[in-house]
Amino acid sequence: MSAQPVHEEGPRVPRTIGGISNALRGSRRAQFFAELLEAQQGPELDGVISAWWGRAMLDTDPDRDRIHAAAEAGTLPTTTMDEIARRRQECTA
Template sequence: MTAQPIHEHEPERVPRNAEGIAAALSGAQRMEFYRELLAARPEQARGVLLRWWGEAMLDTDPEADARADAVLAGTVSTVSVDELVARRRAAGLPVD
């Protein structure tokens, strides 16, 4: 059995590179992203890219309003950290 993503993005809504991330962000966010990326040490750059990619994905989520309403209504399904780690391990994904 293999794990599949819940929502596939083909092609990805936000490419996982600096250009794709910057294109998805608003002007003020884009400036902050570039400021952080340019100030990051090489070993920190990956973390900056991952954090801002997540921000860009959230900002461009076409279901964001419905998801926020579900959170506020308390109807969003949840998963424990242990279960999430187990799923990632089963899929061969990193858990660190």
């Protein structure tokens, strides 16, 4: 049995323009910069950074390829909204 940290030291991808661009795969980096260059400072720019940070986190997920393959093969475990609601109810009880 090996010890695994419960929480990582920080996010895999720094929530910065450089961190996001370094993490994106292929042409997604160019798309990120195109949107970034068009965004106005303030909420619009914050929105671009938030959206692309999420995509960068997905691109760097160590299980990304396995999950993608399972989804395409139809073997990815799923759950219902009722099950999620039940689990949430148990956590708050």
